Amino acid sequence: MLAVLVTAASLASTPGEAVAIWTVRAQCEQAGYTQIAITLALRGLLKKGLVGEAQLESSSEFDSVNGIYVKDLGLDWLESHIDRFVLKRTDVPVDDGLPF
Secondary structure, rough: OOHHHHHHHHOOOOOOEEEEHHHHHHHHHHOOOOOOHHHHHHHHHHHOOOOEEEEEEOOOOOOOEEEEEEEHHHHHHHHHHHOOOOOOOOOOOOOOOOOO
């Protein structure tokens, strides 16, 4: 469940912004989670009230896309467990501003 919650929160541009469920699924699958694991995690997060469902507008005027957003309760949980997360990547070279 944690991976899905973190992924949804990470993909949102702002707190509470909905993101497409297919995007969350794709990221979690890329990290090695199975489809059933993701489905059960989504169900558990919804039941616990950590995330909510939303309909996102699609590029087609007649279609919408299922979305998910992290509720305040979910963000509160993430904040209270911030020590569990990597907040800074160490694999990115530092730009010291020198041209060489």
